[in-house]
Amino acid sequence: MDNNITSTSVDEINIGDNSTHVRSEERDEGVEPKVGMKFNSEEEVRTFYSKYATIQGFGIAKISVKGDDEGKPKYFSLACSRNGNYVSTANSGFNPRPSTKTGCKAKINVVVRSDGVFVISKVSINHNHGLSPSKSRHRKLDSAAKRILDINDQATIELSESSLVISASGHERVSNNEKDCRNSIAKVRNSRLGVGDAEAVCKFFKRMQQRNPNFYHVMDFDEEGRLRNLFWADARSRAAYESFLDVVSFDTTYMTNEYGMPLTPFVGVNHHGQSILFGCGLLSCKDIDTYIWLFRNWLECMSWQAPKVIVTDQCKSIQAAVREVFPNTQHCLCLKQIMRKIPENLRRFNEYKKIKRYLKSIVYESITINEFERRWAEMIDEFDLRQNEWLASLYNDRKQWVPLFMKETFGAGMLTTQHSKSMNLFFDGCVNSKTTLKQFVEQYDQALKRKVENESLADSSSFNSKIPLISHFGFEKQFQEVYTNDIFKQFQSEIRGMVYCNVSFVGSDGHVSTFQVSDVSKGEDGITKKVVYNVQYNEDQFEVLCLCRLFEFMGIICRHIIKVLVEKNVNEVPDQYILDRWKKDIKRTHTYVTNCYDDLGMKEQHVRQRCLYSQFSQISEMAVESAKMYEFVMKNLQLLHERMLSNDCCFDDANEGDCSDLPICSPLKVRSNGRPPMKRKESKVCMSKSNKGRKVVYENNHSLDGTDTAPH
Structure with missing residues (x-):
């Protein structure tokens, strides 16, 4: 046997009493490993051997792992990182990749006794390569580095070289590579949201709803209990819709997740011209029934207030669903998506470049309807495009997408190509086509938080600063004072x-x-x-x-x-x-709404609104039970509203708590049904009557006005 190799049988380790625990000072000193050393955990073994390897000048790697039937480790080996032989995976033998493998045999074998003690059973300290303490790298992330990576991941900060430097506390100490960092992030994400996607999403939604009862979500399952469709909207989005319901964009072409479920956001524009979300869905397919299911749930979520204008893709299924659910809403088609389809539909023509240039000129430069009709007919005749079905469908839908025909339709900038780019960038940097369902839901929340922060910064900027005037016109000063x-x-x-x-x-x-x-x-x-x-x-x-x-x-x-x-x-x-x-000086409801990420630093107005929502929700649940109770509540609410508008009540801070002149009766007793009286009702599970086989879970059945909106 080689003098550098010592070993002991497993039986000897289990019954022998000559082995001793390694003291912490020995781990710090980096003493040479010996057979019989005992440790309390795998982490202790790794720390001990890593310290020794650092002093000697080589890296380590875990190999030869074996567990029992229950998955618990029985034994493993910690070897030199140059263990093993290089096997080329390059496509060409003339372009070999660099390798660190030299077939080094240096390692320690560790067995796990029945009492849970880790014992070194074999040691080999002989290397077949040079050692250098200053150049050795040990791919291990400490707790501080993992914490930094986790914080950056939750803040949607993309992993880069700076992340590696920070986690190692300097360039000279960088030992872990990008793969190690990404593996650590993936592990934390998994433990943060759970193992199963559908189950994790359910738990995540429930946590968000507990923090704000007006969080709304619906999950659609098939006959086998498999998640099929998903829709959710946070309380702030629901409140914002009341202010900006004039135009809504619905897009299904942005991305899909690893299950092939297209992301379908409902997007609007706030008072700064920024994109704002009114809810989001993930769909299993793109048929008419699925879109009808999504639109109806979104409309119910928004207290049955249909938008004035909705912008979608030129999809026949979506168009049919819009006609079914939004019969009184003006339906416009996204101009950017239509122009983006020009190559795939017209590239086969020999004069493709001329056709494309001519078509864009007609769409963007026509001043009158007569001019558009004349130039379109000339294009069809000149390039012999009569048999092109795509152009024929565009012409039939011309009133829904050509800017000339929509000039009197208020679109807040969403009907042109200028605003489409910012909408599509809403989730960039947060999710991609490989993002799992549970990761997407969490990153969606982070994207929403970032948008809220941007709106808050824009509000502050508009309130505290002014854009200098560039003319002496009085109306410029007029707009400067009132507009964002x-x-x-x-x-x-x-x-x-x-x-x-x-x-x-x-x-x-x-x-x-x-x-x-x-x-x-x-x-x-x-x-x-x-x-x-x-x-x-x-x-x-x-x-x-x-x-x-x-x-x-x-x-x-x-x-x-x-x-x-x-x-x-x-x-x-x-x-x-x-x-x-x-306008910048209007108080909009959604700015006072708290969300799942607003627990820290909550404003006093937010706390008040949360309490009011909770109280009004309980009152509404009782008031809808009978006509007399409903009339009683409405009469008193109307009286209270009139008194508040007429300033007939004393609201000064100095008189806070003196409400003797308010017509407020004692609160009605809440029927607890065996539960604590202040506890929110549990979610309802219903079968959708309109779609056979659809099992729909309504986790929040309260509209913004506090009424029960679940189907009966």
């Missing part, structure tokens, strides 16, 4: 664009004057063109109407109207041209 900074910047861009405009008087008919404003713009072909717009100005009623319809489309008066206002020496515009939607 981001929207005011867009208005200022129209003032700058006025430099390229010239105005001429055409004529008048009574109080209505007509002007022609010529504008210079760059077309799709890069050529600068002159376009003339008619602007009508009613001096008596102070109404201005421009052919470009930017105000109707975006809510911001255009450069052509500004040019006419300057011509007529107008310093202020009436309130009808200042939309509440873009």
Whole structure:
């Protein structure tokens, strides 16, 4: 036997009493391993051998692991990291990859006794390569490094070289690679949310609902109990929808997770022009019934308030579902997604580049409907496109996606390509196609938190700072005072664009004057063109109407109207041209709503609102039981509301608690049914009558006004 190798049989280790526990000071000194050394855990063995390897100058790796029938370890080996032989996996033998393997035999074998003690049974200290303490690397993350990686992961900070440096406390001490860090993150994610995706999602949703009762979610299962569809919306999104329900975008093309379930977010635009979520779904398939299921649950979640405009993809199933669930909502098709499909539908034509350029010119540069119809017919004839079904379907749906036909539809910027990019970037950096279902739900919450923080920063910026004026016009000062900074910047861009405009008087008919404003713009072909717009100005009623319809489309008066206002020496515009939607001084409900991540540093208003929601929810549950009780509650709420609006109550802090003049009765007793009276009702499980075989779980059945919205 080699002098550098010593061994003892397993039986000798189990019954022998010559083995001793390794003292902590011996582990710190890095003493040479010997047969018979005992340890209390695998971690102690690794720490001892890692310290020894660091002093000697080699790395270590765990090999030859074997467990019993219950999965508990029976024995394992810790070997030199150069153990084993290199096997090439390169596609070409002329491009071999570097390898550290030299077939080194240095290692220690460890057996686990029946009493749980770890004992070294074999030691080999001879290496077949050079040793260097200054160049050895031990791939092990300590608790501090794991904590840093976990915090960064929850904050959606992408793993990079800086993460490795921080975890090692400096470049010179970097011993773990990116794979080690990613493995650690994956392990923490798994333990954070549980093992099973569906079960973990259920538990995660319940925790969020416990923190805010207005969190809403529905899970749809098939006959075998397998998760099929999923929808959820947090309390803040539900409250925000009340302020921004004028236009909603629904997109199914963003990404899919590892189960092939497409992500379907409901997205709107807030008062800063930022993307804001109104709920999100994960669907198992893209058929009409599934979309109807999702739309109806979303509509129920939003207290049955349908949006004024909904923007979707050009999908026949979605279009049919929208007609079924939103019959009174204007349905528009996403312009960006349509233009993105041009290559796959027209690339086979020999004159593809000309067709593409011509089509974009028709869509973006047509001024009147007659011009659009004429140029479209010319394109079809010139390039012989009569048999193209895709173009035929676009023409049939032209009123739903061509900007010219939607000029009088308010879209808050979502009907053009300018805003689509920011919507699609909502989840970037948080989730991808390989993200598991439980990881996605958690990262979704982090993405939402980031959006809320961005909105809060924009609110603070608009309140505490002003964008400097670029002109002496009084109406610019007027918009500066009331609009958020981001929207005011867009208005200022129209003032700058006025430099390229010239105005001429055409004529008048009574109080209505007509002007022609010529504008210079760059077309799709890069050529600068002159376009003339008619602007009508009613001096008596102070109404201005421009052919470009930017105000109707975006809510911001255009450069052509500004040019006419300057011509007529107008310093202020009436309130009808200042939309509440873009104002910065309006108190919006959703800014007071707490969410699952707002437990720390909660504002006093948030605490009050949570208490009010809880109390109103209990009252509403009792009031709906009988007509008399309902009338009693509504009568007193109406009286209380009128008193509050008329300032007939004393709300000064100095008189806080003195509510003797308020018409408030003692609270009604809550029927506990054997449970504590303050405990929230348990979730209901119902069978959906509209879809046979669908098992739907409603985890939150309270609408924003406190009424019960679950199907009966």
